[in-house]
Every structure is written in structure tokens, then in C-alpha cells.
Amino acid sequence: MRRQIVIMLLGLMTTLSLSAFAIAGSRNTNGHETTRQDFFAYDRRGNLLSTAIGGGMPTAYRWNTESSTLAASLAGGRETASERADSVMTTFYTYEPLVGCTGITRPDGRHTGYDYQGGRLSEITNNRGEPTNSYDYSLYDGNGTNHIRQTTHLDLGQHALITDNYYDGFGAEVNNIQRHHSPSGKDIVTVIGYDAIGRKTEQWLPVPMAGCDGIVTNVGLHTASAQTYSDSHAVMRYQYEPQSGGELTTTIPAGENYYNHPATVQKLCSDPSKAELCCRRFILSGDYKVKAEKNYEAGELDVVLSTDADGRRQWTFIDWRGQKVLDRRDTGSGMADTYYIYDPVGNLRMVLPPAASAVLAAGNGTYDARTDLTLKRYAYVYRYDERLNCVEKRMPGCxxxxxxxxxxxxxxxxxxxxxxxxxxxxxxxxxxxxxxxxxxxxxxxxxxxxxxxxxxxxxxxxxxxxxxxxxxxxxxxxxxxxxxxxxxxxxxxxxxxxxxxxxxxxxxxxxxxxxxxxxxxxxxxxxxxxxxxxxxxxxxxx
Structure with a gap:
């Protein structure tokens, strides 16, 4: 079946007749096609009827003619009278206008139903029409709170897991209460706190409590938390840069022992004049050769300095594409560097662990992964074909x-x-x-x-x-x-x-x-x- 396309351009009408056309694909730096998706047919409303990726199994679609919502997807192509019934895998969909999907029937005949109230999902049912999940919404209820109750039904409604999520007036979750989840039948409560501009500043460890009705504040949780954990600081705390939109700088782990030992994050830049911020540049030459060149210039790389609660430091060097090029760790007796080397399209080609990077970063030559003893013993090497598929992977010493x-x-x-x-x-x-x-x-x-x-x-x-x-x-x-x-x-x-x-x-x-x-x-x-x-x-x- 051939498709006709009518193009109106400057008042002239042109008709194109195409049997199949690809409108999605990509090519590598040498112009070779790496991916291709063919779109074979559309209906009069512009809904896609058939497609295939890379010449593989086609997928066909049926549409509701009134609302243009998807009625069925057929993995394997269009089912015709001349084909066997098992030639396709058909999944059926039903919709309620202006609401959403109300049912999905899988190829094995199992049906999942979705019910709505006021445009919001209220219940999910299984193949037998029994509820598996239900949702109740309360907006500014009698306690002045907003919350959503999710009920997960375990067996014919006899047993269920109930979770209440409470939200403040800005829609941020402040409580997560799992009803009767503890061995003693108490609720398990998690409290989350925010600053004035909505950034999370604390999250308490889950605490079993009885008789929770409405929002639980950190004040009400403090005593129960101290009794549960025998610790007055059973809470994760977060600190940010002072300006609006500032990034996270400090994380204080839960526990009294960690209260004065926060984990911190600093944003820096590469600087060849400083040993800790100096990063060697490696350039690929072909599939197996790598050349050690001069260091990255000052400010050319972003650097994230992370210090954990035990004072161990790690520097992560990131290039303009967001790819990690160096992971540097302070071992206490020196630095352990792991370099990551990419090709021009961003594929990871080599990983140089500390034993390899210590040798290559100290030199200025070109190293061949097929013959260089250091690379053969310690490096990870990857090679790709013209379609960017990984066709060769070499582990250290293998x-x-x-x-x-x-x-x-x-x-x-x-x-x-x-x-x-x-x-x-x-x-x-x-x-x-x-x-x-x-x-x-x-x-x-x-x-x-x-x-x-x-x-x-x-x-x-x-x-x-x-x-x-x-x-x-x-x-x-x-x-x-x-x-x-x-x-x-x-x-x-x-x-x-x-x-x-x-x-x-x-x-x-x-x-x-x-x-x-x-x-x-x-x-x-x-x-x-x-x-x-x-x-x-x-x-x-x-």
C-alpha cells in the first residue's frame, strides 16, 4: 500500500507517493546511519498506523475514530485474515473522554481497570474486578490538612496496607504515615521539614507512633524518636547556599555521632597550578591508542569536591558535556586517580584505574592498548562499530x-x-x-x-x-x-x-x-x- 502526501507550498500543490518513509534516525560523525525508525502509514486524522525500528518487528496501532485515543497496539504488525491468530500480540485500551485510560487488556486476556472520581484516579481493579489499589483525596479536611490515602489490597479486601501522605499548602509532602505497619500495630511516621523557599531541610527516620490523626510535626515526633533510637538526632539535615535556588552544600547524617561530622559538597573549577585540581587531558587516536597531552586549562572543567562524614575527600571532574573525566580520591597517603576517556560522540572508550593513570599521566607519549603492558594489565577498553554498538570490551588482564x-x-x-x-x-x-x-x-x-x-x-x-x-x-x-x-x-x-x-x-x-x-x-x-x-x-x- 502506497501513501500519498499533498504539500501546499506558495500556492502550488505537489503530491508525493511513498511506500514507506523514515522520519527518525541518527548518524555518527562519519555519516553512517546508527538508528532508524520507519513509519509506514497514517490514518486520515494523522494517527500512526504502523512502525518498525531498524527493520525489525513492526508494531501496528488501532485508534478510536471519535476521540483519536489509542484502542489497541499490535506487536508483530497488522493481523489479517490470511495470518495466524498468534502472529501478533494485541493489547487493548479503553478511555473515558477528558478523564483518562479506564482499562488495559493484555495479550494473555488479563484486564486492569482504572476508575476515577472528579477526574482523579480512585481505584485500580484486577482481572476479576477486585480492587488492588484505591486512592482517597482530602483537600483541607476537618483537621485543616491536605492528604492522599493509598490503600493496597492484599487479599479480597480482608487485609490491606494503608499509607497516608500529608501535604502543606504548597503541595510539599510533610508526613508519610504507614498505618499499623509496625509489629505492635502502631503507625510508622516519617516527618519532612522545609525552609521558607520550599527546600527540604530535614527528614526524620521512621518512628512508630500510636493514634496519629492529622499532621505530625517534628516537635511531636522528637520524644518518640529519641525513645525509639535512643538518640536525640535521628534526623537527616540538609543545608544550602544562602541565595534563592542555591545548591545543596551540607548533609548531616542521622545520629549523634555524626551531628558534628557533616558531609559537604563544594563546587570548584580545574586549576593546573594546584595539585588537587589538576587534570591531565587524554586524546584518543583510532580505536586503541591514547595520547597524554597537556593539562586542562583553569576553569575548563567543573569540579565537585565531596567530603564524607569521616573526612574522606573525593574530587569529580566534569567536562562541558556533563561527562566525568576524572575521579580523584584522597587515600590518606596520596591521591588515587581514575580517568575516563571518551570518543567525539561521547562513547566511553577507556577507563584508567589508579595503577594505569599513575603511569600514563606521568608521561607524554602515545600508548597502544594492544601492546602497552600497563594498559593490558590495568585498563578497561571499549570499541564500537559504525552504528555505535559496543563490539569489543576488554577487562584488566583479560x-x-x-x-x-x-x-x-x-x-x-x-x-x-x-x-x-x-x-x-x-x-x-x-x-x-x-x-x-x-x-x-x-x-x-x-x-x-x-x-x-x-x-x-x-x-x-x-x-x-x-x-x-x-x-x-x-x-x-x-x-x-x-x-x-x-x-x-x-x-x-x-x-x-x-x-x-x-x-x-x-x-x-x-x-x-x-x-x-x-x-x-x-x-x-x-x-x-x-x-x-x-x-x-x-x-x-x-
Whole structure:
């Protein structure tokens, strides 16, 4: 089906006919496409009817023609008469005009209902119409308070957890009271205090109290808190810069022992003339090389100096993009620096722990992570492909782990150093709906075809099990050599039980309400998937 677009420009009418068009995507610094989302069709009101990301599974939408609210989303595309009923996962939605969503029905048939009073959510119900959560709102009630009561129903209304949140006239939460939550049946009360411009200045530790009716102040809480904790300072305190909008500078932890030992935060800038504020600049050269250059200039980096309650200091250096480039800690006998090195698009490429940064920051040369002994022993190294997927990760002292992705950006294969010596790769294949279906090891995956395909497995077909992956019933749309299956997961029904073990005498659970749910899994015992000794787990539906 082709779409026609009519464009009016300076009184001239032009008609474009498009079968599919992408209006969302991004490219890296070399101009290669990194992500793509195709939008295939719209209705006459401009509502999106179908879309797909990276050529993967399409998602279709149905809309209420009167209000243009979403009526259903169909993962897997449009369901037609020629398609099987299980070709899509459909979620239905209902709405009340000018109020909101009143119901969601998931693919397994379970329904969640939402009721409103005065335009505010009042109750959430489960598939049987029983309330699971309810909300009561009181605006300036008899006690002169504003509060919301949330009730979480545990079983058919017999038991419930009740929480009251009280608010001041500006909408700031001042009390959180959990009704009858303590072992003795008392309320558990948390009190929060603010300054004149609405910044939180204190938060008391939870205290069990009896007979709480209305707002509890810190004055009323003080005695109960001291008795509960045997401590006169069971409260967190916060201090800010004096001006309006000033940032947090001091946090005083709860407890008498910490009262005179606050945790503080200071905002500074880089300064190459001061050892504590000096930061070395590292520049990447290719995928593996890094060059130590001159220090950052004064004021080029933001620095946050944090001092904890024990007096331990930490400096965090942040660049103009908001990325941390250096974490410096005072060990008492010196400084321990951890550098973070990024590429021009902001991907983390190297992490230099103290053992590595002490060597590289003292030099002026170019270091190659493939050959430099210091980097091989201590550094973390990451490499990315043209679509900005991480294709290689190397931990300190280890061989690199390599990854391969399909067209949608889903990681399909991985290989560590030990597997490289054996000539095998780990794989994890998803089904059409993005659920993990099978994992295992294989040889010589087709990496060229991988980058051009949306890799997935089809619905299990047990007619010719010997030709499926490890006899699991799953077939992949990419070639795998010498497959060794480790796990297989099954969804939506229990047909796999009878297909794999025709003579079983297992009492199968109900077959209703399973759509979209995992129903079982099998795991290899030892190095092979022997269906006579494999481990089986079955999940129960509704």
C-alpha cells in the first residue's frame, strides 16, 4: 500500500507517493546511519498506523475514530485474515473522554481497570474486578490538612496496607504515615521539614507512633524518636547556599555521632597550578591508542569536591558535556586517580584505574592498548562499530570480549578469549516479540548476513525436530554451525511438553490466559541437551 502526501507550498500543490518513509534516525560523525525508525502509514486524522525500528518487528496501532485515543497496539504488525491468530500480540485500551485510560487488556486476556472520581484516579481493579489499589483525596479536611490515602489490597479486601501522605499548602509532602505497619500495630511516621523557599531541610527516620490523626510535626515526633533510637538526632539535615535556588552544600547524617561530622559538597573549577585540581587531558587516536597531552586549562572543567562524614575527600571532574573525566580520591597517603576517556560522540572508550593513570599521566607519549603492558594489565577498553554498538570490551588482564549485532541493534553473538581459542561463539536468539528463546554456542556465524538481517527464531515447529536448533523446535533465520544448545524457553502454550516427551504423564496447568507469558524452559545438563536428562521448568498461567 502506497501513501500519498499533498504539500501546499506558495500556492502550488505537489503530491508525493511513498511506500514507506523514515522520519527518525541518527548518524555518527562519519555519516553512517546508527538508528532508524520507519513509519509506514497514517490514518486520515494523522494517527500512526504502523512502525518498525531498524527493520525489525513492526508494531501496528488501532485508534478510536471519535476521540483519536489509542484502542489497541499490535506487536508483530497488522493481523489479517490470511495470518495466524498468534502472529501478533494485541493489547487493548479503553478511555473515558477528558478523564483518562479506564482499562488495559493484555495479550494473555488479563484486564486492569482504572476508575476515577472528579477526574482523579480512585481505584485500580484486577482481572476479576477486585480492587488492588484505591486512592482517597482530602483537600483541607476537618483537621485543616491536605492528604492522599493509598490503600493496597492484599487479599479480597480482608487485609490491606494503608499509607497516608500529608501535604502543606504548597503541595510539599510533610508526613508519610504507614498505618499499623509496625509489629505492635502502631503507625510508622516519617516527618519532612522545609525552609521558607520550599527546600527540604530535614527528614526524620521512621518512628512508630500510636493514634496519629492529622499532621505530625517534628516537635511531636522528637520524644518518640529519641525513645525509639535512643538518640536525640535521628534526623537527616540538609543545608544550602544562602541565595534563592542555591545548591545543596551540607548533609548531616542521622545520629549523634555524626551531628558534628557533616558531609559537604563544594563546587570548584580545574586549576593546573594546584595539585588537587589538576587534570591531565587524554586524546584518543583510532580505536586503541591514547595520547597524554597537556593539562586542562583553569576553569575548563567543573569540579565537585565531596567530603564524607569521616573526612574522606573525593574530587569529580566534569567536562562541558556533563561527562566525568576524572575521579580523584584522597587515600590518606596520596591521591588515587581514575580517568575516563571518551570518543567525539561521547562513547566511553577507556577507563584508567589508579595503577594505569599513575603511569600514563606521568608521561607524554602515545600508548597502544594492544601492546602497552600497563594498559593490558590495568585498563578497561571499549570499541564500537559504525552504528555505535559496543563490539569489543576488554577487562584488566583479560582477553577482549567481542560482540556482534543484527540490523535492529540487538546483541546476538559474543565471544571471550577462551571461546576464541576453541573457535566458538555464544549466541542468544530472540523470538519475533523480543523474548529470549534459545541460548548456546556455535561455530562460524555469518557476521556479514547478521548486520543486514533482523535475527530471530520462528514459532516452535516440532514436525521435523532433527533440523531445528538442538532439537528444540526453534529455527533461526541466520546460519549457525555446530550448535550446542544450552537453554530453550517456551511461551504462550504447553505444546512443547507433548512434542518433546510424547509419553509424559505430567499434570499440565490450565491452558487459558497464557498468551504472551513464558510457559516453560529447558536447560542442558552437562555439555549437551539430552532430553532424557534435561532440567524442565513449567510456568503456570491464569
Amino acid at each position: 582477553e577482549p570480549i567481542r560482540y556482534a549485532y543484527d540490523r535492529t541493534g540487538t546483541k546476538v553473538f559474543s565471544q571471550d578469549g577462551n571461546q576464541r581459542q576453541r573457535g566458538v561463539w555464544s549466541f542468544a536468539l530472540l523470538d519475533r516479540f523480543g523474548r529470549e528463546a534459545v541460548t548456546g554456542e556455535c561455530q562460524n556465524p555469518d557476521s556479514v548476513a547478521l548486520a543486514k538481517k533482523w535475527v530471530h527464531v520462528d514459532t516452535p515447529d516440532f514436525a521435523a525436530r532433527e533440523s531445528t536448533l538442538g532439537g528444540s523446535g526453534y529455527r533461526s533465520n541466520v546460519n549457525l554451525g555446530n550448535v550446542r544448545l544450552l537453554t530453550a524457553n517456551y511461551y504462550d502454550d504447553y505444546t512443547f511438553i507433548s512434542a518433546l516427551w510424547p509419553d509424559h504423564n505430567l499434570p499440565l496447568p490450565t491452558t487459558s490466559g497464557l498468551r504472551g507469558l513464558q510457559t516453560g524452559s529447558i536447560n542442558a545438563v552437562g555439555n549437551t541437551m539430552d532430553y532424557n536428562t534435561t532440567q524442565v521448568t513449567m510456568m503456570k498461567g491464569a
